[in-house]
Amino acid sequence: MFYDVIVVGGGPAGATFARLAGKFARVLLIDGAPLRFGDKGKPCGGLLAPDAQKVLRKSGLSVPEDVLTEPQIDFVKTIDCKSGIIRNYERTYINVSRERFDRWLISLCDEVVTVACGICVNIEKQGDAFYIEYRNGKGEVAAATCRYLVGADGAASVVRRFAFPGAKPRMYTSIQQWFRNKDSAPLYSCIFDESITDCCSWSISKGRYTVFGGAYPMDMPMERFENQKKVLRRFGYILEDPVRTECCLVLRPRAEKDFFLGEDGVFLIGEAAGFVSPSSLEGISYAIKSGEALANALACKAPHKSYRLLTAKIRARLMLKTLKCPFMYYPPLRRFVMKSGIMSAKKDENN
Template structure:
């Protein structure tokens, strides 16, 4: 072990968070090892807002579709279309997109290895030893170790790095997600509730499909993701997707692959080990409540983890590692808190889901929702609109208005 090669940073996990951290650190001339388990594709809607495209320099050729609207479907099958006026949401296919991110890290100077993380040990001088099973070794008992001045754990929601090294990580609650990737059908826009529009994402808030989250149909150009999530144990995700496909006619489409994975429900309270290791992405729990959005927050988390590790390596100050979480929560904690309240209240029953979808018919809510999502900020410049939204929201909460009573059509 004492003869193991030494890296400035070993990044465990090559998804958006890990690949971004590896890229940033390699650009700073740090010796980086990016360790990734091959063949892993996370079930994901694949949505990337303009803020992510701009901030993380994602080229247009990585976008397999550009979404111009969302359709929210209530338990009664009544639906609301929410157009994005003057903009779009980019869609990516996680398999080629994640590989592009890893290749970008390699181009920046990071060394790539395919393997499965097993544990973190300590050398005689206290330096971290990252042990892993190399993918090229046919014998699962074969392991290698490398020395690391710092470690970034970006190995997903059930992170082995987090469970071993960060207090409280074992108790991270999660939603189980499952989707099926199918060959996209021909467009049938304008033919009713279940028409297929390759430029529209459909979100189903129906207890029969998900008792506490939602189901989705997200076009990815030549392919489409049909999925569902739930925290309820014993609920059949496969049956729910099968039902959704039958109801929408997508059961006639060729199934290309099936994937399932956990999605964390909220950020961990601690992301580092007070020494030389910090978490990023799903491993840190940075998936937005209510929406389940994770790619943008993983990219941000990876960048912040890289910044914290760079500060640690440059100064030797172990307290720098805590800055990753502090900076993330300062920028996004309030949004996560609001979305968490929304999920706990509105997703609780079909009666509330019906009211929630009816609220989405309000132009003020549509405008402010897209502004917040597209640009990752809470809109503060329209106090009158916020007041109207608050009053309408209270009216729905108290049952003063019927779910589908028309809201005032006005945006300041």
């Protein structure tokens, strides 16, 4: 079967792009999420930051109630493990079930797009077209060809590896565990401990569960994760008897070279392109924005050039976030900021 566009990956980036591009092009969306994650969804905190809320509002989309999960979150508790400083910062997040959120976004493209559940296992360039093979849940391999190939397949993108085989974006291993709530207060905490990771860990209340996770350097991530849990006992976190453990890669760009927009008929969007905040690892807003940008670019005469132009703001914003990183990740500076109480909320605790 020949399509104008094949999209690999049905997360926020792929689903957004497909919904919009499906209005003017024949689009096949291949998504492996049900096969890779079952009914659990992609490992994610499932928090829609103010940027993501804004981009959804701008697109005229409001998150359905059955996608939300309790509690809604209006501050971030920030812990610097070494100094013991704790601060709360006001920030409003919409707490969602990531699996239901993705399913909802895909449902919005049902009418204009062919959606296939499968994992892309082979990509070949054949003249001006791309030949794609994907394996479905029964292990059968199907094939399709297209004029444009869109990689919306997240941090470990096969499309990025096909288009840029030598690329080595900065990556971390992200691990999350789910724990049954034991009367704990609703919470989103962000945890800094430079002896464990030069990124961060977090805990998020999610319905009857608390999710604890973090992003760790690629060497010995599980040991780091376990050590972080031990350190957190000092702060009252009892993280025992997980009901689920999940793991995936997460990108953390630090320069323009860490963005991969695509070339020669291949386009990358969302995290596959490197669009994720290096300071907070928030990526849903950038996934949606880049999906929209590519749909607009494909309707133009020079789509690669247009896509570059239309993502200039996203890239600039992410580069600005790298300037914020030292205030969060350079320990002396972070402690100085936290000690000073700048921008922190009144409900601060210090110990």
